[in-house]
Amino acid sequence: MSDSPSRQRILLVTGMSGAGKSTALQVLEDLGWEAIDNFPLRLLTNLVGSDAESRSPIAIGFDSRTRGFVPADIIAQCEVLGASEDVDISTLFIDCSSSELERRYNETRRPHPMARERPVAGGIKAERELLEPLRSWAEVLIDTSEFSANQLGQVVRERFGKSGSREMTVTVSSFGFARGMPPLADLLFDMRFLDNPHWQPELRDLTGQDEPVAKHIEADPALEPAFARIADTLLELLPRYAAQDRSYLNIAFGCTGGRHRSVYSAERAARVLREAGFSPTVLHRNLESRSADPLERR
Structure with missing residues (x-):
């Protein structure tokens, strides 16, 4: 992604429920990004300010629970927005193995958003099929199957923290x-x-x-x-x-x-x-x- 101050940096953060999207957004916010979760993507153009001096990078989290969630429509909208010279847009997809996701949900006893009346494994399978177009389209993929929350945070910092002249x-x-x-x-x-x-x-x-x-x-x-x-x-x-x-x-x-x-x-x-x-x-x-x-x- 470009660090040019003349372009609005937008990072779309999505992935499997329970894989670590919320953790990634919290770390991005600590890095200076304006983090927004479950934002209706049809309103995305409203976030792109006209004042280049006041533009801060924006991280937008969304998943299958987000209103108006249709992967094909999201991709089409982002491709149009990304064609603008004023916008630098990319996507981070956070994945995790189905067995690990099932273990996490069973351990926390939280309901999977797509399980409804079926077992957790069924909800995970349905969500994976729904998100596959976004997974294939995303520029950055992080698999958290073997990660703790701290390890995911470190990977996000290394990938999306400021680079260039910044000291280690x-x-x-x-x-x-x-x-x-x-x-x-x-x-x-x-x-x-x-x-x-x-x-x-x-x-x-x-x-x-x-x-x-x-x-x-x-x-x-x-x-x-x-x-x-x-x-x-x-x-x-x-x-x-x-x-x-x-x-x-x-x-x-x-x-x-x-x-x-x-x-x-x-x-x-x-x-x-x-x-x-x-x-x-x-x-x-x-x-x-x-x-x-x-x-x-x-």
Whole structure:
């Protein structure tokens, strides 16, 4: 899609019910798009403003529940609108396997919009047949069969976020393995090989942001050679990720509870990246979690 400010950008977002259309629209809104769901497409031309300076990109969600939903008519209308020099229009279709959709509907106990008096599987089959022309016509197809909502959001950000001169967004986070793995991590470092400050009573209630904990971790002879290799890896890989037009990169450091070793490592890694010219965001998932002996097995 063109980023020219003289053209109105319109993204039509459709797909199978339950596949993630609402999630995609929420992410697009966060990216600066004007997001509208279930908008009557016959009124589409009314959204195309005449003032080029005030035009913001518009994401319009619609599906089988939208009033006047006839795929052939929608395609014909959009082709006419897309022929205008003032409009840059494209379509995103969000798909999902029928078995996964059936599982989602059965799990949430929500009624499928086309099931009516028949089983969920029948409604999914009918909707897939109805939407096939739009699926074939869409420029962008995202299959969410294996995606969580967070993973779908990341794909939408990478595909429809601003490009060009925008820098890659780098997030450095800490977490505790005992409290669950992070859902999205491109690079993950396990810091449990370091001596655990939790077992020092005077350090237990402190965190990796506190100087006594930092000194304890730095006294471990395993730290410096290992961290030097981690830093070299990050400085080697990040420019390569950026060269591949990655919009987001998530680097995670883990320890047992997520309060000491991982926090220290994330903060130190962020300093290394800042010195190299990156601008990382630092997040500590379990920093405020209560310290608990049963969790600290390692």
